[in-house]
Amino acid sequence: MSTPYHPESVEKTAREYWENSRCFEVEEDPDKDKFYCLTMFPYPSGKLHMGHVRVFTINDVIARYQRMQGKHVLNPMGWDAFGMPAENAAIKRGVPPAKWTYDNIDEMRSQLKRLGYAYDWSREVTTCRPEYYRWEQWLFTRMFEKGLVYRKNSVVNWDPVDQTVLANEQVIDGRGWRSDALVERREIPQWFMKITAYADELLDELERMPGWPDSVKTMQRNWIGRSEGVELAFDVQGEAEPLTVFTTRPDTLFGVTYMAVAAEHPLAARAAAIDPGIAAFIEDCKKTDAAEATLETMEKRGMPLGISAIHPLTGQEVPLWVANFVLMSYGTGAVMAVPGHDERDWEFAKKHDLPIVQVIRPADGSEIDIDAAVYVEKGICMNSGEYDGLGFDDAFNAIADHFERSGRGRRTINYRLRDWGVSRQRYWGTPIPIIYCDDCGAVPVPAEQLPVVLPEDVEFTGHGSPLKDIPEFIKAACPKCGADARRETDTFDTFVESSWYFARYACPDNDTRMLDERAAYWMPVDQYTGGVEHAILHLLYSRFFQRVMRDEGLTDVSEPFTNLLTQGMVLKDGAKMSKNKGNTVDPQELIGRYGADTVRLFMMFAAPPEQALEWSDAGVQGSFRFLKRFWSAVIAHTEQGPVSDLDPAAMNDAHKALRRKTHQTIAKISDDIGRRYTFNTAVAASMELLNAVNRLDDTSATGRAVVHEALEAVVLMLSPIVPHVCHALWQELGHEDALIDQGWPQVDDDALVADLIEVVVQVNGKLRGRLSVPADADNDTVSAQALADPNVQRFVGEDAIRKIIVVPGRLVNIVV
């Protein structure tokens, strides 16, 4: 073996070994303890970026570590291949989305291979292939039969100049990104999946998911937003239909001084027909994009409709307004306003001079001025007729009972979660398998006619979906009556593909069933790793889809991901490094210069996985330097010839100290990688151990045996992170068997025993001295020794000692 570290040849050798021995291809084996290790699959945007390298390396470290623990590891890779960037590339460069996508996949696959990831490539999944998406089309038709999908109108961003639907990210400050035209909200019919039917289960199961971060569970809980309240009917003057509203605060019902409906509400439309001012206001309300953040931050505006509702308890007239912050698609499209006890209602009432009535007083008896500040806490009812004096729960129940008895309302549970709109007016996606027949309506495509294949050779103009211009695609016979009918031209939201790919990795080649018994073996995913930006949408949709597949009899598993690790982003100059912002560092260039191991090492060393990672070119060089030091330390050791077995009796204090350090480090790194996932501290501990090895300048037989043990431990423990160099160094250390088949090193508890330990001494909590004491010294002995320390004496002086706190093995605190 040549002496200097040449990453290129070292990595090529290791890569070829893994490839030739096919050691990462796994089959189902019931006798083995399976471990399914997965990352969120990438969108094939062109080249790998550092965010990819980070998450894939984290995953690879876990996969290789679990393998060394004796687990039967499945670690697959695939492509989330449908999506907007392919269409944008097609418009910009005239490349068909399919060709652009397949070229990108080829490029990125070769990059992944160069990074040495332990993937089972035989299971690769590509979502834009009909053999993949046919099964989600099939599941959609099953959901259709069960009533789990339905069609209704919903809002999109409409660009009136380009005559096309825009994604939220294509709307910049309320204008279309290409046309610069003011974007309008427009309602069109779209397909929805009933995720709300699973809302309670998705919420409740979070309580039994200890392997997920609390932050993600909290976000999902808040997103589902279950609230218990009452639905109430208000009669409207001159209208036959009452206006229904939902409230979680029926105890404040007597404080209702106005009501508001959405701009799209029929009552608003009727008022607009006779009042041009209202009509103009409603038109104006539509000139905003559909994003929630926009609606929540924009100025709250409204207009009186000139009609009144009747308060169901007092019989008083309550003016009805139309307001831009009430949305037709949320709840009933109408809200009751209690300005005394709701922040937004209070501000709106102040602005429009609407009355504010106090109907709740603080339970502690304190006085408040409802005109000066809103009071949103729960308290005691007042100005509420027969309900005066009741607390929240009593008032809630009394009022709810009253409405249920009179049939004018009912207790109900409301969710913030809305059904999942899956229709996209785009070309590069899975065709929604529906045929529209003039007589039979929307008819799902029968299973034997699936897949509905997306034509890949299309003319791409950028104005609307090209599917609308392909008569052969649109023309279809109605599956029910055989009459001429039209095929749906909308495609699925790409979150549909990513909601079940993890299960399909188990059986990607099955062309007769969506999932088979192999999925029963591998599912659920034991460790799932991906960006925290997916904490809600992708993970919630996947949990939903898993349950839909379960209820279809395809699997027994309800929760797809047992353990979740959300990695932070890769930042450069404090900003997210991403394809959209163009502030990327090219991994390929770094691999060419330093090798894959250096890039992997820097990624793992620079920050713990959950935190954002700030990119540093100097840090990469530091990682490269470490690998060179690592390499030469092993070479310097092996050049001295064979090593004899370690004779414990022959060890001096320095030998014992190094051996203790070796086994302390094994214990620490096992914990860091196996439990804490703090790969940065695992790397730091390896560096410390290697520094300790280099400091022990001892060529005696015992010295070399202790060093040998330490070096083998470092090679084994760093191998999940820098597998290529460790593959070579393992051979250098004299082993015939490949490193990939080795087990994780074991701690020798005997080596951990120390005779003396250091204890710090504090006076009144401030550090004043250090002691070396026998490991088995009792508290009194340690206290006495602490008091004898000259510097400690200086600070204790003549003062009376009030208390001495001894934390065994750590510190003594003398309180005076």
Added chain:
RNA sequence: GCCCGGGUGGCGGAAUUGGUAGACGCUGCGGACUUAAAAUCCGCUGUCCGAAAGGACGUGCCGGUUCGAGUCCGGCCCCGGGCACCA
């Protein structure tokens, strides 16, 4: 606006259960090697006072609990992620 994170030296970070703040690495400075440079190796590197021993201060800001707070509690400020059509 709402929900979830984060804030520690010149920089990335460590401190795992309330017990030594700054491990490990980077940068910088000094030195060795070299004709020279690169590479490599050795030393120093939170701020202030001090010749040193040592001391004072110090984990975004303000306050609290505790023998002891980066860690717990209350109130703020700033930065990042998500907000349903980016993936």
